[in-house]
Amino acid sequence: MILVYVNSDHGIGKSAMEVVTYGKKLGDVTVVTAGGASDADLAKLGQYGASKVMIDRNAKADDAQQLTRLVATAAAAVGAKIIVFSNDLVAKAVAPRLSVKLKAGLISGAIALPEMGSDFTCKVNVFSGKAFGNVKVNSDIKIISLLPNSIQPELTGADCAVENFDGAVGDIKVKVLETKIPEGEIPLTEAEVVVSAGRGLKGPENWGMVEDLAKTLGAATACSRPVADIGWRPHHEHVGQTGFAIRPNLYIAAGISGAIQHLAGVNGSKVIVVINTDPEAPFFKAADYGVIGDAFEVLPRLNEALKKFKAANN
Amino acid sequence: MKILVCISKAPDTTSKIAFSAGNTQFDENGVQFIVNPYDEWYALVRALELKEANGGNVTIITVGTAGDDSVIRKALAIGADDAVRIDAEPTDAYFTAMQIANYAKENGFDIVLTGKETINYNGSQVGGMIAEAMDLPFVSLAAKLDMNGNTATMEREVTGGVQVVQVNTPFVASCAKGMAEQRIPNMRGIMAARTKPLNVVAPASVDMLTSFVSYDTPDAKSSVKLIDPENMDELVNLLHNEAKVI
Numbered sequence: 001m002i003l004v005y006v007n008s009d010h011g012i013g014k015s016a017m018e019v020v021t022y023g024k025k026l027g028d029v030t031v032v033t034a035g036g037a038s039d040a041d042l043a044k045l046g047q048y049g050a051s052k053v054m055i056d057r058n059a060k061a062d063d064a065q066q067l068t069r070l071v072a073t074a075a076a077a078v079g080a081k082i083i084v085f086s087n088d089l090v091a092k093a094v095a096p097r098l099s100v101k102l103k104a105g106l107i108s109g110a111i112a113l114p115e116m117g118s119d120f121t122c123k124v125n126v127f128s129g130k131a132f133g134n135v136k137v138n139s140d141i142k143i144i145s146l147l148p149n150s151i152q153p154e155l156t157g158a159d160c161a162v163e164n165f166d167g168a169v170g171d172i173k174v175k176v177l178e179t180k181i182p183e184g185e186i187p188l189t190e191a192e193v194v195v196s197a198g199r200g201l202k203g204p205e206n207w208g209m210v211e212d213l214a215k216t217l218g219a220a221t222a223c224s225r226p227v228a229d230i231g232w233r234p235h236h237e238h239v240g241q242t243g244f245a246i247r248p249n250l251y252i253a254a255g256i257s258g259a260i261q262h263l264a265g266v267n268g269s270k271v272i273v274v275i276n277t278d279p280e281a282p283f284f285k286a287a288d289y290g291v292i293g294d295a296f297e298v299l300p301r302l303n304e305a306l307k308k309f310k311a312a313n314n
Numbered sequence: 315m316k317i318l319v320c321i322s323k324a325p326d327t328t329s330k331i332a333f334s335a336g337n338t339q340f341d342e343n344g345v346q347f348i349v350n351p352y353d354e355w356y357a358l359v360r361a362l363e364l365k366e367a368n369g370g371n372v373t374i375i376t377v378g379t380a381g382d383d384s385v386i387r388k389a390l391a392i393g394a395d396d397a398v399r400i401d402a403e404p405t406d407a408y409f410t411a412m413q414i415a416n417y418a419k420e421n422g423f424d425i426v427l428t429g430k431e432t433i434n435y436n437g438s439q440v441g442g443m444i445a446e447a448m449d450l451p452f453v454s455l456a457a458k459l460d461m462n463g464n465t466a467t468m469e470r471e472v473t474g475g476v477q478v479v480q481v482n483t484p485f486v487a488s489c490a491k492g493m494a495e496q497r498i499p500n501m502r503g504i505m506a507a508r509t510k511p512l513n514v515v516a517p518a519s520v521d522m523l524t525s526f527v528s529y530d531t532p533d534a535k536s537s538v539k540l541i542d543p544e545n546m547d548e549l550v551n552l553l554h555n556e557a558k559v560i
Contacts, residue, residue: 064452089473093454096442105523108437128433130331132530139523173451174481181475235492242491250559261327271557284538293543305546
């Protein structure tokens, strides 16, 4: 039995569909979740392969200790041998706790399905995206935390049953005073397309053309470290070694030279487009497509070309 | 206030990543080891700032062999009072976390800090594991930490935004960017570090739940395809028909 934890507090996101699809490839999937999602929304997870969804509406979806107890109780109730998370900020708090609680080996940052021969191994990203490792799990119960954008959600079935579940979650020790989530933005780590820019843009007032291009593409916006450090853009947009690691299908970088620390955060991207005036910029070595030119001219031109393409293909 | 800061050694961020022994081991040849940047820049420096403001003691702890003492001295040079090395190879996150949790339980700390992840294994596991083993609250990816008496107010990253939380000591937190600014050790710190206590502690008996059996490096990218900056229709065409990403 496969137990999949999904975040459903802010609706069913793409990462939830990914982990259910992933779990379905390993066996019969039960989903466990917390918080206030509607039954109708949760039932839709059946379309991606869940047999049943169990929700504890008393558990706080942002309390790691409660979620750990919830997932542990659910794992015991269904006899789960494999527990799957999406490797997001919730999983980073919950999965390690659960690993200790159940004495179950944790594979974090998985990017593929596990090999389940005589050994149970799974491929993960290591060295900040510069290498892959194959991790073997020795324990009876295994926990896999899957990197977002590692599998395409697949529609395979129909709506499933949703049951209320008592996860025996206990009390809360971390009091939440305030949650600030900007409305309408695509979470960077879940985005399929990311448009990013660096110091080459010369100032925060020039980000309009980055945002325009992102809007046309339905993309999230990102930036390099210097740009976040000098305050042109918020820190939650910083991708790279010390910022977020992302692996979108398409990463478009303008005015970023491509230092090794920046590449560490983005080299999981399937396709990289680099726009830079300097033909010697190291980023071109990591790029699939390169445009040697001024971002101030190229970005608006690319935006127009995309709008034309979208108009012709709709 | 007693603060325990967990540090790990990591290859310098500019290191060439290669593997030896049939791709089963990280090739340490010519690699310079540093204190994992998240542990040093954020966890350790913030711990020192809290000590400077409120008094107390900052101890650093690592699980490692005698070869790691030079990395520990680097961390001591930045300003910690003393260091503990659990004398064992840090084979997996569970083993490492249980060793640290054992020590922390026996010696009593108000705050245990880790970096948000190491730059070599990127697991983000040890902090949460220590918290569970000690049955303490855990705040992951904290970007701010202020103390008022024994109450901490922290800002942490959540999907798509930030959250402000409050928790009482004792607790465990992992530290991310924003927590503090990197400190460069000065000559006095480096000299003082040589004589600060470094206690070597025998490891407890702990199972290993996971092991790395092999590594691969990504295929080298084929060379970049250059597109005329005047012709963005061509780029759109390639992204649609060749790369199939739009």
